[in-house]
Amino acid sequence: xxxxxxxxxxxxxxxxxxxxxxxxxxxxxxxxxxxxxxxxxxxxxxxxxxxxxxxxxxxxxxxxxxxxxxxxxxxxxxxxxxxxxxxxxxxxxxxxxxxxxxxxxxxxxxxxxxxxxxxxxxxxxxxxxxxxxxxxxxxxxxxxxxxxxxxxxxxxxxxxxxxxxxxxxxxxxxxxxxxxxxxxxxxxxxxxxxxxxxxxxxxxxxxxxxxxxxxxxxxxxxxxxxxxxxxxxxxxxxxxxxxxxxxxxxxxxxxxxxxxxxxxxxxxxxxxxxxxxxxxxxxxxxxxxxxxxxxxxxxxxxxxxxxxxxxxxxxxxxxxxxxxxxxxxxxxxxxxxxxxxxxxxxxxxxxxxxxxxxxxxxxxxxxxxxxxxxxxxxxxxxxxxxxxxxxxxxxxxxxxxxxxxxxxxxxxxxxxxxxxxxxxxxxxxxxxxxxxxxxxxxxxxxxxxxxxxxxxxxxxxxxxxxxxxxxxxxxxxxxxxxxxxxxxxxxxxxxxxxxxxxxxxxxxxxxxxxxxxxxxxxxxxxxxxxxxxxxxxxxxxxxxxxxx
Numbered sequence: 001x002x003x004x005x006x007x008x009x010x011x012x013x014x015x016x017x018x019x020x021x022x023x024x025x026x027x028x029x030x031x032x033x034x035x036x037x038x039x040x041x042x043x044x045x046x047x048x049x050x051x052x053x054x055x056x057x058x059x060x061x062x063x064x065x066x067x068x069x070x071x072x073x074x075x076x077x078x079x080x081x082x083x084x085x086x087x088x089x090x091x092x093x094x095x096x097x098x099x100x101x102x103x104x105x106x107x108x109x110x111x112x113x114x115x116x117x118x119x120x121x122x123x124x125x126x127x128x129x130x131x132x133x134x135x136x137x138x139x140x141x142x143x144x145x146x147x148x149x150x151x152x153x154x155x156x157x158x159x160x161x162x163x164x165x166x167x168x169x170x171x172x173x174x175x176x177x178x179x180x181x182x183x184x185x186x187x188x189x190x191x192x193x194x195x196x197x198x199x200x201x202x203x204x205x206x207x208x209x210x211x212x213x214x215x216x217x218x219x220x221x222x223x224x225x226x227x228x229x230x231x232x233x234x235x236x237x238x239x240x241x242x243x244x245x246x247x248x249x250x251x252x253x254x255x256x257x258x259x260x261x262x263x264x265x266x267x268x269x270x271x272x273x274x275x276x277x278x279x280x281x282x283x284x285x286x287x288x289x290x291x292x293x294x295x296x297x298x299x300x301x302x303x304x305x306x307x308x309x310x311x312x313x314x315x316x317x318x319x320x321x322x323x324x325x326x327x328x329x330x331x332x333x334x335x336x337x338x339x340x341x342x343x344x345x346x347x348x349x350x351x352x353x354x355x356x357x358x359x360x361x362x363x364x365x366x367x368x369x370x371x372x373x374x375x376x377x378x379x380x381x382x383x384x385x386x387x388x389x390x391x392x393x394x395x396x397x398x399x400x401x402x403x404x405x406x407x408x409x410x411x412x413x414x415x416x417x418x419x420x421x422x423x424x425x426x427x428x429x430x431x432x433x434x435x436x437x438x439x440x441x442x443x444x445x446x447x448x449x450x451x452x453x454x455x456x457x458x459x460x461x462x463x464x465x466x467x468x469x470x471x472x473x474x475x476x477x478x479x480x481x482x483x484x485x486x487x488x489x490x491x492x493x494x495x496x497x498x499x500x501x502x503x504x505x506x507x508x509x510x511x512x513x514x515x516x517x518x519x520x521x522x523x524x525x526x527x528x529x530x531x532x533x534x535x536x537x538x539x540x541x542x543x544x545x546x547x548x
Contacts, residue, residue, distance in 0.1 A: 001229035001513070004198045004473060007134040007177045007436060009226045013196070017221050025095040028219055029062065032195050033069020033099075035217030036169055037077075039193040040126065043213065044165065052079040053124040055164075058100075059131035059173070060087030065096025066169045067130025068103045075106050082124075084110045086131060086144065124164045129187050133170035134177035134199060137435045139184025168192040171201055172210045179439035180207030180461070181432045188212070195219045198230060203475035204440050204461045214478055228441055231474040234546060235513040241506060242514070243548045244279060252281035253503025256322045257496070258307075258340060259287040260330035260389075265295050267329030267388065267492040270532055272302045274496025277536035278518070280324070280503040286316065310339035317347040324383050324503035328390030328411075329492040338393050338400065341386075345403045348384040383407040383502040383511070387495040388416075395419040401451070406467060408453035409498055409508045411491065417457055421447045441471050454508040456498075458491060462516050466509040474516040482523035489532025494519045496536070518542060 005013070017023050041048065056071040058064035064085065071083045089100055089111075103109065132140075166189045171177045174186030180201040192211040194202060196219055201207045229235075244252065255275045259268035268285060276283045286307040287295050295304055307313045316322075325344050331337050384407060386394065391412050394401045401420075404410075410420070418425035421443075428443040440457060444465035448455045457463045460481070462474040476482040497515035506514065522538040523530055525545075 001231055001233070001235050001472060002197065003224035003226035004200060004203070004228050004230040005196075005224055005226045006200055006228075009224065010134065010196065010199065013221055013224055022222075023220060025062075026098060028221075029065045029095050029099060030069055031219040032066045032169070032217070033073055035195060035215075035219060036066065036070045036128075036167070036193045037073045039191065039215035039217060040167055043191050043215065047125055047165075048077075050125055052077075054079055054081050054126040054128060055124045056081060056083045056128040057131050058083060058085050059133070060085075060091065061132070061135050062093050062096050063130050063133030063135060063169055065093065065099045066133075067128055068096070068099035070128050070130065070169070072099070072103050072106055075103075081107055082110060083107060127164050127166050128169065129166060129173050129189065130169040131173040131187075133168075133173070134201075136173060136176070136183065139433070140174045140186070142185065165190045166212075168211065170194050171199060171207075175201055175207060175210050176432055176435040176437045177201040178436040179432065180205035181437055182206060182210065183432045183435055183437070186210055191215065193217060196221045197224055197226070200228065200439055200441060200473070203230065203473055203477055204463075208460075208475075208477040227469065227471065229470075229472045231472055231513060231517045232480075235472070235510070235517050241501075241504065242279065242543065242546070249281035250321065252279055253323050253500075253505065254282040254284065254321045255280045255324040255326065255499045255503040256284050256286055256317070257499065258313075258325075258327040258331055258344070259285050259291060259295065260332045260337075261288055262291040262294055264330040264332065265291055265298075267489060268331070269295065269298060269302070270489050270492045270536075271326055271329045271387075271496035271499065272299075273533075273536045274493040275324075275326070275500035275503065276302060276496075277539045278497045278500035278504075278515070280500035282321075283500070283503075284322070286313065307340075309336060310343040313340055313343045314347070317343070322382065323505075324385075324499050326385040326387070326495055326499035328385075328387035329495060331389040333389050333392050333396075337389065338397060341390055341393050341400060342403075344384055345400065345405075348382040348407055349403065349405050383409065383508055385409045385411065385495050385499045385502065387411045387491060391416045391420060404451045404453045406452055406454075407508060408451075409456060409502070409512050410447075410451065410453050411456045411458065411495055411498070411512075413458045413491065417443070417447065421450065424450070441465070441473065445469060445471055454512055456494075456512045456516060458494075464509065464512045464516060470509060472509075472513050474513070474520060476520045476523075480520065480524065482520045484526070484528060484530035485520070485523045487531055490519070490523075490535060493532050493535040521545075 056067045058067035071081050075081045168189035172187045172189045177199045190212040193215045257272045259265045272283045272285050284303040289306045444457045444463040448465040448467045455465050460476045465471045501511035521542045522535045526538045
């Protein structure tokens with residue numbers, strides 16, 4: 001995992017490097033401008049064979065200073081360049097003013113404070129948006145760039161080369177860099193060149209639709225220690241903990257999955273299949289007596305137990321070898337299922353806290369190879385995944401919800417999240433008026449703190465948050481897009497992946513991150529035509545690609 005930064009974290013990183021004397025602001029601006037030109041030529045190498053005309057739109061801050069560097073470097077390559085300044089040159093920050101003056105010694109600067117007519121840039125190959133970048137805190141003026149904005153990304157799609165390429169420096173102007181939401185009107189880019197690391201707004205919400213393609217350019221800053229990570233690679237070092245190298249089936253845990261009434265068992269069967277495929281040593285499906293025959297006809301390696309009611313479930317859970325539990329897919333929301341959920345919360349609560357320290361990863365196995373906590377009298381680290389109907393039950397019963405704890409993983413989609421955390425969801429979905437705005441990361445973090453559980457908030461921009469404040473973004477966007485996951489049952493399989501990793505001893509946050517990353521990789525590996533049942537069957541191929 002690598003850091004993904006907010007605008008404030010990026011500014012702090014730059015200022016700390018400058019304060020330590022490692023770099024000057026002027027050097028950072030020069031590196032950014034050079035990185036922008038390099039990214040443009042790498043994206044469209046054929047552009048140097050054309051007319052080579054560019055319009056550079058420079059704003060009143062340091063993003064405008066980056067734009068002046070781009071304008072100068074293109075001019076030095078023989079391009080015909082027109083630069084516009086939105087604002088007063090006497091009020092530019094010092095470094096931006098230096099690059100403004102350098103440009104003025106080379107080419108003409110065209111100030112504007114009203115409409116920039118579309119006819120000005122339309123004959124160009126490139127438009128460089130260096131107006132506001134990550135510093136935007138208010139909506140763009142309606143007439144600032146009339147003719148260059150569109151009400152939606154779809155309305156601004158390029159028809160071949162009928163319009164010039166739009167390149168955003170750092171982030172498209174009008175897009176909030178923390179939430180990925182437009183603050184009023186927004187410029188849509190074909191290419192966004194950002195520096196040092198991705199920002200939250202590049203991957204969250206509508207950000208990918210407005211950013212086009214993304215290039216991240218190194219500008220020589222030290223590694224960031226941001227509070228959020230992006231799952232752009234296997235989230236555990238060297239896929240640690242996924243391989244099976246020693247032990248027997250009980251060494252890798254036993255997951256218990258609750259199933260619903262007759263005719264509603266398919267979702268839980270996919271959850272169970274996901275848990276088994278990802279490596280749980282054993283998986284048992286607990287079903288109502290009337291659904292036993294139906295499930296027996298569909299399952300082989302997955303074991304079955306008949307569970308009539310909460311008392312029967314409590315009796316089943318007296319077996320200490322069950323160390324991971326999952327409920328929700330196809331479960332139902334009647335009083336019976338509420339009582340079952342209560343029993344699960346009782347059985348998981350009081351598990352050994354030491355086994356799930358933040359960042360602990362997978363704990364060591366006992367000397368005899370049995371799963372952690374499987375010995376009578378030992379601390380029992382039973383973790384609990386709650387999805388679908390279990391989340392609905394929680395949203396209806398405050399007493400149940402109050403019994404959530406740090407061994408729980410909640411996996412809501414946006415609608416379920418709104419029912420579980422209505423005040424947080426309302427704040428998240430408020431129309432953004434000024435930046436920085438409240439983001440999906442903020443919402444997931446606040447939900448995790450409020451509930452005391454790990455929260456995996458689903459979507460193409462899935463966010464995983466822990467009660468201790470850690471967060472990660474599993475973004476299935478840009479080159480990692482997996483639109484085939486928008487199919488019935490894919491979330492049920494994800495719950496199974498998490499349950500299987502919990503059974504193997506992964507800490508809740510690590511299990512959620514690893515499962516989410518593998519979920520996307522399975523979809524990408526299979527490709528178009530994916531249905532949920534394909535996801536567990538694609539795991540072996542993904543594991544082989546990881547060298548397991």
